[in-house]
Amino acid sequence: MSEKMFTRLFRLYPSRFRKQYGDEALQLIRDRLRDETGFFKRARLVWDLLADVLTGLPQAYRNSYAVMEQAPAPGNAEGIPSFRVLDSEPLGRGSILIGGTLSLGTIAAFGFLLSRPIAYITLPGSNGRVSPIESVIERLNRGMTPDSTGGGDEPAAKSTSASERQPHSWPTAAAGPSKPDDEQNQLVSIQALQALPENTKRDNFGTSGNVPANGLIANIPSASHAWNPVTGHDQSLQQPRVQNASSALIRLFHRYDVVMFGEAHDSEQEYRWLCALVKTPGFSDQVDDIVVEFGNGLYQKTVDRYVAGEDIPFTEVQGAWRNMVGNVLPVSPEYGWLYKAVREANMEHPGKRGIRLVMGGPPVDWDKIKSSADLAPYEREREQWYVQVVKTEVLAKHHHALLIMGAGHFLRGQQEALQFERAAERHHNLPRLDRIKLSPGYVEREIRATGANPYLVVFGTNAIDNHGDVDERFDSLPAPVLVPLSGNWVGALPAQPVISGGHAPAIPVTLADQADALLYVGPCSVLRTLYLSPADLDGTAYGQEMTRRDIIALGHPVTFPYGAVPQCVRPEQSLR
Amino acid sequence: MPKRKLDPLPAAAFQIMLALSDGELHGYAIMREVEEQSGGRLRLGPGTLYGSIQALLEGKLIEEVDRPGDTEERRERRRYYRLTAAGRKRTRSEAEKMADVLRVARARKILRGDYV
Numbered sequence: 254m255s256e257k258m259f260t261r262l263f264r265l266y267p268s269r270f271r272k273q274y275g276d277e278a279l280q281l282i283r284d285r286l287r288d289e290t291g292f293f294k295r296a297r298l299v300w301d302l303l304a305d306v307l308t309g310l311p312q313a314y315r316n317s318y319a320v321m322e323q324a325p326a327p328g329n330a331e332g333i334p335s336f337r338v339l340d341s342e343p344l345g346r347g348s349i350l351i352g353g354t355l356s357l358g359t360i361a362a363f364g365f366l367l368s369r370p371i372a373y374i375t376l377p378g379s380n381g382r383v384s385p386i387e388s389v390i391e392r393l394n395r396g397m398t399p400d401s402t403g404g405g406d407e408p409a410a411k412s413t414s415a416s417e418r419q420p421h422s423w424p425t426a427a428a429g430p431s432k433p434d435d436e437q438n439q440l441v442s443i444q445a446l447q448a449l450p451e452n453t454k455r456d457n458f459g460t461s462g463n464v465p466a467n468g469l470i471a472n473i474p475s476a477s478h479a480w481n482p483v484t485g486h487d488q489s490l491q492q493p494r495v496q497n498a499s500s501a502l503i504r505l506f507h508r509y510d511v512v513m514f515g516e517a518h519d520s521e522q523e524y525r526w527l528c529a530l531v532k533t534p535g536f537s538d539q540v541d542d543i544v545v546e547f548g549n550g551l552y553q554k555t556v557d558r559y560v561a562g563e564d565i566p567f568t569e570v571q572g573a574w575r576n577m578v579g580n581v582l583p584v585s586p587e588y589g590w591l592y593k594a595v596r597e598a599n600m601e602h603p604g605k606r607g608i609r610l611v612m613g614g615p616p617v618d619w620d621k622i623k624s625s626a627d628l629a630p631y632e633r634e635r636e637q638w639y640v641q642v643v644k645t646e647v648l649a650k651h652h653h654a655l656l657i658m659g660a661g662h663f664l665r666g667q668q669e670a671l672q673f674e675r676a677a678e679r680h681h682n683l684p685r686l687d688r689i690k691l692s693p694g695y696v697e698r699e700i701r702a703t704g705a706n707p708y709l710v711v712f713g714t715n716a717i718d719n720h721g722d723v724d725e726r727f728d729s730l731p732a733p734v735l736v737p738l739s740g741n742w743v744g745a746l747p748a749q750p751v752i753s754g755g756h757a758p759a760i761p762v763t764l765a766d767q768a769d770a771l772l773y774v775g776p777c778s779v780l781r782t783l784y785l786s787p788a789d790l791d792g793t794a795y796g797q798e799m800t801r802r803d804i805i806a807l808g809h810p811v812t813f814p815y816g817a818v819p820q821c822v823r824p825e826q827s828l829r
Numbered sequence: 830m831p832k833r834k835l836d837p838l839p840a841a842a843f844q845i846m847l848a849l850s851d852g853e854l855h856g857y858a859i860m861r862e863v864e865e866q867s868g869g870r871l872r873l874g875p876g877t878l879y880g881s882i883q884a885l886l887e888g889k890l891i892e893e894v895d896r897p898g899d900t901e902e903r904r905e906r907r908r909y910y911r912l913t914a915a916g917r918k919r920t921r922s923e924a925e926k927m928a929d930v931l932r933v934a935r936a937r938k939i940l941r942g943d944y945v
Contacts, residue, residue, distance in 0.1 A: 259875070266876065273883065277856050277908060278875035284857045301874050309876020312839075316883040 256282055258299070262306050264348075269318040493741035498526060498733040498772055499533045505708050506539035506653045511643075511700060515660030515711040515768065517754065518580075520820055521783040522774040523712050524587035526733050527657075528594035531608060537598060541652035542609045544643055546635075546659060547574045547588045550616030559592065560610050562600040575795065577614045578631045581811055583785050583799045611646045613639040613658065619798070625805055632806075636662060640699040648703050658696065660711050660752055664767040666691025670749060673760050691766055710735065711768040715776045716755030716821055717746055723755075723777055733774040738765040754780065754821035777821035784814045835888045838923055841873055842881045846890060846912060846920040853894050853911035856882070882910060890916035 259282045263271060282302075289298050505512050517523055530536060531543070548556065552573035559570040567589075574588040592610060599607030615631040615638045622628050639658060647654040661667055669691055693701065700707050715727035726742065738744030744765030749757035751764055754777060764771055774780070790796035790813055803811045835842060841863075848854060848862035859882075860873045873881070885891040891910045912920065934940050 263875075270879070270883070274875070274879040278879055280907065281857045281860065281875050281878070301872055305874020305876045309874060309878075309880045312880035312884065313876055316880060317887060318883065 256286065259302055262302060265306060265310060266313045267318075270313045270316070273318060491741045493736045493738075493743045495730055495734040495736050497731075498735045498774070499530045499536075501735040501770075502530065502655075502710065503533065503535050503539050505710075509708040510652070510705050511647065511654050511656060511707040513656045513658070513663045513697065513700075513707050513709045514772070515663035515709065515752075516657055517712045517752070517820070518659055519582075519585040519587060519782045519784065520712065520774075521587060521781045521817060522733075522779065523772070524585075524590055524783075526772070526774050528590050531591070531594050532598045532601075537602065537605070537608050539653055540608060540655055541606075541650075542611045542647050542654040543591075543595065544611040544613045544639070544647060544654055544656045545574075545588075545591070546579070546613050546639060546657060546662070547577050547584065548610065548612030549573050549576045549578075549614050550612045550638070550642070551576075551618060553612045556592070556610050556612060560596045560599055561607065562596060562603070573612060576617065576619050578617050578628070579614070579635055581803055581806065583790055583795065583813055585783050586785060586789075587783055609646075611642055611654070613642050613656075619802065622802075622805060625808075628805055636695050640696055643696075643700060644703060648700070648705055656696075656707075662696055663694055663709055664711060664748070664752070665693050665697065665709070666762060666767055667694055668692075670760060670762045670767070673762070674749065674758060691762065708770070709768045710770045710772055711752055711764075713751040713764065713771040713773055714754045714780060714821055715773075716750050716753075717759065718750050719753075719755050719758045721755060721821075727773060727776060730773055732776075733772065736771040736773055738763075738768060738770055740765075743771060756821075777819075780820035781817040782814075782820045783817050787815050790815070835884060835890070838919070839881065841871070841877050842885055842890075843920070843923050844871060845873075845878070845881055845885065846916055847924075849891060849910060849912045850917065850920055853909045855907045855909050859910070885916070886910075889913055890919055 256279070259279070263275065263278065285298055289295065502512065549572065552570065555565060555570050556573050559565040570592065571589065574592070575584050577584065595608050595610050615635060617628075617631045622631075639662075643654070643656060646652075656663075664670075692698070697707055697709065715723040715725075717724045724746065730736065736743045744763060746764050747759035748762050748764045748767045750759050751771070752767075790799070796813070799813070800810045803809070844863045844867060845859055847866060848859050854862060856875075856878055860878055864872050882891065886893070890913060892913050894909045894911050931940075
């Protein structure tokens with residue numbers, strides 16, 4: 254039986270191979286049949302023959318058989334394309350039929366597979382990294398299921414850049430929550446805006462969902478009448494899938510190399526959560542680096558030694574965050590908490606490669622800064638410096654990193670949002686809403702340009718306008734939570750007041766437009782911003798130095814706030 | 830440009846050359862020798878065996894030899910092969926490469942127990 258089977262299988266080999274080795278190969282089979290008796294040995298022989306076809310056939314076709322036959326050299330000159338006949342015998346009808354049927358079947362199966370959505374599955378052993386092909390599949394699937402809020406326990410993956418989405422259009426108050434279908438409804442009524450009395454802007458994002466009749470703010474869908482311009486669906490009733498913030502953020506690293514966290518500077522509750530996060534079991538297994546804006550590059554070596562547990566005086570490492578560029582007020586003590594938390598987390602696992610704090614701030618030597626001209630290059634190139642550090646210290650090393658920077662540096666479409674906000678304040682030259690093109694910020698753009706696939710989390714509150722109104726639905730969220738923003742009422746909220754804690758007004762840009770997920774650590778009523786105490790500043794060398802720096806940067810000294818102040822109700826505090 | 834079928838040297842081709850290092854053998858004997866020297870892990874089927882032999886012949890690493898006393902009919906069915914000088918040199922070179930890898934593996938304590 255095996256001899257017959259082999260004879261048939263042998264027909265698959267090129268004729269010159271058969272001619273050359275047919276008898277000898279058949280003899281080999283006979284030898285084996287003679288020597289290998291019994292059920293198991295015969296079964297093994299059959300298996301060997303089948304496996305041999307798969308492995309030996311390519312080799313048989315690659316050989317030229319020129320040595321034995323001394324075939325004449327082809328007439329074509331080197332480099333000129335030509336066809337070479339691999340087999341001197343014509344193909345039999347059976348071979349053509351089988352080959353043709355298999356080819357058609359393969360093409361049909363491939364076409365069928367292409368037309369099906371492919372479930373995203375992290376490949377075993379891929380360490381959570383997403384290949385370009387996986388990234389494309391993920392993006393295609395998102396395109397097919399726009400209402401998907403993500404699977405399993407993870408926040409919904411949503412890496413599609415804002416620039417790839419459809420231009421936004423919003424329902425007017427008159428049109429209600431339905432999808433606008435004419436150009437008129439897609440325009441902001443400038444006249445209505447200009448006629449809008451100041452006191453009518455207050456309740457436009459009230460939880461009742463009643464939309465006032467006229468005006469810019471009225472054109473923004475309320476939380477309970479949210480029409481998502483991306484999906485085109487009314488999502489007013491959809492609840493977000495919320496998850497414990499720490500474990501959800503750690504799980505993000507199964508799928509993303511880089512998680513960008515847009516922070517609210519100086520928020521006490523936010524930093525308490527960050528400190529707890531770095532000590533959470535599993536964080537150091539997933540994350541190699543934390544790149545911080547509040548870290549002066551000059552101090553990298555000192556910080557490396559400090560977080561590794563070496564005996565470094567705290568005052569020596571303190572300069573890393575106190576001497577950063579970009580802060581007007583004395584730096585909050587919270588930043589020191591995070592440095593200390595990373596050191597403690599690393600010391601809990603001696604001998605293990607710990608978390609590295611990477612200084613993302615420019616390496617400025619403040620002793621050499623005497624004028625605004627000295628400072629300007631550092632101020633101007635903060636984001637460029639940060640990006641460069643991420644590229645060299647994280648991406649080039651194929652690390653996983655948590656990037657922390659002020660939310661304004663990370664939010665998608667932030668420049669456009671601020672531009673619109675300024676235009677709205679002046680009540681003239683309003684851009685058409687459908688012309689607002691939201692693009693990723695510089696940092697995200699540069700990271701994506703390297704092929705990395707970042708996920709953007711932003712800190713947020715329950716404030717939904719700049720007049721103290723809050724959305725009570727946040728009370729049902731078990732803070733601290735990470736809320737994926739795609740396809741739910743949180744994502745449909747106006748981004749600017751939520752992120753700024755009510756310091757910025759509502760404009761027609763949603764949270765889902767600007768980020769992938771929201772970190773919610775508690776309501777405005779409990780959030781506090783923490784500053785240094787009078788003892789740390791009044792008459793101290795650091796206090797005097799901060800005054801000197803403010804005069805250089807702003808031309809005048811700044812009155813320092815002290816201690817803990819409410820985060821949401823004093824817009825004048827949002828100076829950075 | 831001709832395909833470089835033997836660079837890097839496939840495992841089957843190396844095993845065949847190793848089997849021929851003790852002298853000339855015919856196809857079935859090569860198969861048995863390879864099976865023995867690989868501890869039963871590698872059994873070359875006819876396609877792989879003769880495909881590799883053909884590649885080695887084309888690469889002039891082995892050559893076919895006539896066995897005195899063989900009848901014409903027997904020679905037709907049983908061809909004997911042996912290493913050429915170039916083939917022996919190449920076999921030694923490949924073995925040395927493997928020895929280098931083995932040294933590194935030992936130094937890094939990848940190999941334990943019986944392998945050390």
